[in-house]
Amino acid sequence: MDAASNQPSSIDPAEVEYKVRQIVAQSLDLEVEQVKPSSLLADELGAQSLDLLDMAFMLEREFKIQFPRTDIWERMTDYFGEENLMVDGVVTDYGRELLGRAMPETDVASLRPNANAQDVMRLLNVETFVRIVLRLLEAKAQFPRECPDCGAQMQESDVMPEFVCPQCGKIVPLPSGDDVLMQDLVTVADAAKTERSDTHEVPAS
Numbered sequence: 001m002d003a004a005s006n007q008p009s010s011i012d013p014a015e016v017e018y019k020v021r022q023i024v025a026q027s028l029d030l031e032v033e034q035v036k037p038s039s040l041l042a043d044e045l046g047a048q049s050l051d052l053l054d055m056a057f058m059l060e061r062e063f064k065i066q067f068p069r070t071d072i073w074e075r076m077t078d079y080f081g082e083e084n085l086m087v088d089g090v091v092t093d094y095g096r097e098l099l100g101r102a103m104p105e106t107d108v109a110s111l112r113p114n115a116n117a118q119d120v121m122r123l124l125n126v127e128t129f130v131r132i133v134l135r136l137l138e139a140k141a142q143f144p145r146e147c148p149d150c151g152a153q154m155q156e157s158d159v160m161p162e163f164v165c166p167q168c169g170k171i172v173p174l175p176s177g178d179d180v181l182m183q184d185l186v187t188v189a190d191a192a193k194t195e196r197s198d199t200h201e202v203p204a205s
């Protein structure tokens with residue numbers, strides 16, 4: 001067992017992956033060896049929605065990050081409109097393309113032709129959580145540490161996902177997982193739009 005790292009600037013992907021596997025295993029009462037990065041959370045490990053929530057809370061505590069409160073499909077439909085992503089209950093080609101770009105670790109090609117929102121959630125694997133944790137640790141590391149009120153160097157709280165100014169007491173929450181992942185989603189959608197604009201009709205956003 002290695003000790004918890006207190007250095008937010010040093011992100012070790014292998015260590016993050018192992019801790020995510022440990023948390024998934026603990027949550028599902030499995031041995032860590034049974035939890036592989038490629039393991040499908042629902043179909044292979046048997047995770048239910050409540051288990052996923054449980055894992056999200058444990059990952060927040062472990063890494064002091066704000067895990068997203070929405071899932072990928074909620075974020076996509078909120079931003080792009082469900083009518084652009086699903087027609088008659090079936091995920092559109094555009095929806096599949098966005099999913100593939102936003103979740104490169106998943107096998108989007110395996111979605112059945114008449115896939116629905118539930119099928120999308122069944123794509124999630126352990127690596128999906130690893131990717132999200134690494135992304136949120138990166139966002140935390142890049143967050144400006146200068147206090148917006150007095151200019152002193154803020155410090156990360158030991159107990160809450162926030163920064164605290166030692167000089168004036170200002171508290172600034174970490175960037176939320178929803179915001180970070182939504183920005184990433186918009187970025188991949190813009191890339192898709194640019195590549196498609198020559199030959200395809202692009203849904204208005």
Ligand SMILES: [Zn+2]
Nearest residue numbers: 147150165168
């Ligand atoms: Zn301050």
